[in-house]
Amino acid sequence: MTVRELYETLGGDYKEAMSRLMNDQFASLMLKKFLANNEYGKMAEAFAQGDRASAFRYSHNLKGVALNLGLNRLGEAVSALCEIARDEAAQENCPPELLEKAAAEYEAAASAIRSLG
Template sequence: MTVQELYANIGGDYASAKKILMMDKMISRFIVKLLDDKSCGRLLTAGQTMDPVGLFEGAHAMKGVCANLGLMDLSHDASDIAEEFRPGNARRMSDDEVAKRLADIQARYDKTIAGIRAFSEAQG
């Protein structure tokens, strides 16, 4: 599996990743780091109790990490949550809607992680 195929499979923006990381070798080296990244876990854990601080910090971290890896959809999803819970911002979503968004993020994230894992195993 090529890096480009991986990005196609997981719905990532290969061009964005290439712009930042320059080479496929670097993209493949960095994308597998997401397997160990805790930001999405922190976001989803905070979502279980609707902890606004945890939700903001987790979403904010996830937004940045995903953007740098060219995972723009995940980054945008996380950004919406971060703005929802940014200190000083008025809430615009109900908790149910937030829960639904988080479920969507989890599904997209799981799919991404599964794809990366398969890619990683294929790389040996």
């Protein structure tokens, strides 16, 4: 899969992504780094543990990185989690469908990145 195809598959904007990532080569490098860093895994773990501070920090980071990489749908899904984690009262009952949505978006992104040439 090419970088352009990746963005088309994930419903991102290739042109916009290139305005942040310069070219396919650098974009590919950053996307793979993103996968390797497993920021998502850390965030999911923090939510599972009910560790509010970590959940906020990781989701906040993940949101920024995902949006910078042009993984817009993942960014939006994580952004919703980030707002929940920011609010102490709301976090007690984080709606499971939000976590599921983020998980699905992440899996889609991860598999697309793995198939990059």
